[in-house]
Amino acid sequence: MAKRLLSSLANFRGNLPSEFHFIPDFFSLSEQRTLLSAALLRLDATGSRRYQKKRKSYIASEGSSSIFLPDGYYEFMEGHYDGVIHNYREMHLTSWPTAEISGLSPVLDRLHSLLPFQTKLDSTQTHLLHLASNGEILPHIDNVSASGHWILGVSLGADRTLRLESCIKPEETVDVLLPSGSVYIQSDSVRYQYKHSILKNRSLGGATGQRISVMIRVSSSVG
Numbered sequence: 288m289a290k291r292l293l294s295s296l297a298n299f300r301g302n303l304p305s306e307f308h309f310i311p312d313f314f315s316l317s318e319q320r321t322l323l324s325a326a327l328l329r330l331d332a333t334g335s336r337r338y339q340k341k342r343k344s345y346i347a348s349e350g351s352s353s354i355f356l357p358d359g360y361y362e363f364m365e366g367h368y369d370g371v372i373h374n375y376r377e378m379h380l381t382s383w384p385t386a387e388i389s390g391l392s393p394v395l396d397r398l399h400s401l402l403p404f405q406t407k408l409d410s411t412q413t414h415l416l417h418l419a420s421n422g423e424i425l426p427h428i429d430n431v432s433a434s435g436h437w438i439l440g441v442s443l444g445a446d447r448t449l450r451l452e453s454c455i456k457p458e459e460t461v462d463v464l465l466p467s468g469s470v471y472i473q474s475d476s477v478r479y480q481y482k483h484s485i486l487k488n489r490s491l492g493g494a495t496g497q498r499i500s501v502m503i504r505v506s507s508s509v510g
């Protein structure tokens with residue numbers, strides 16, 4: 288495990304493209320918990336009533352000491368055979384629950400202070416993506432007509448590895464371990480000329496588990 292971590296850090300140091308920005312420890316534990324609760328509150332309000340009831344009765348009988356419930360309590364989609372995301376649920380977020388979750392506003396202010404190129408919040412879109420323990424994202428470039436030249440991702444929950452692969456020089460591959468509380472930004476050449484993927488959890492004694500990412504993208508019309 289330690290060896291794997293070291294080699295991924297070495298990789299990351301050696302080859303990280305300059306337009307990939309990474310802050311491994313941006314959010315404190317309590318900020319992570321606040322953001323995760325807010326994301327789950329919004330995601331849990333989507334989907335079928337059957338699952339909403341299932342979660343309610345689980346919490347009533349077991350309590351909710353950990354943030355994520357077991358995988359079976361979420362309506363994860365397998366994804367189509369040709370889709371890039373497998374075992375996940377997601378939503379487009381139109382507003383954060385700042386009234387319901389105390390302490391959320393300052394956490395969002397810190398998050399939004401990271402938006403590159405002094406982008407205004409109203410020219411961005413936010414998505415929440417919840418990966419099941421066995422969820423994965425296959426290599427892809429985000430739809431170039433749907434969003435602009437940078438993509439920001441916050442990782443919450445279980446550690447995952449992000450793989451970047453250059454489309455121009457396929458031998459240029461970088462693995463970046465994304466701990467909970469980390470933030471990355473792919474901009475310009477990385478956003479357009481590298482495929483990215485989130486590898487499936489490998490249960491080599493490492494923690495497996497669910498992960499939520501908060502993805503912020505700039506609109507395609509904004510320079």
Ligand SMILES: O=C(O)CCC(=O)C(=O)O
Pocket residue numbers: 416424429440483485500502
């Ligand atoms: O979860 C992530 O960090 C990446 C998500 C992603 O690649 C996407 O939604 O297009």
Ligand SMILES: [Fe+2]
Pocket residue numbers: 427428429483
């Ligand atoms: Fe993506």
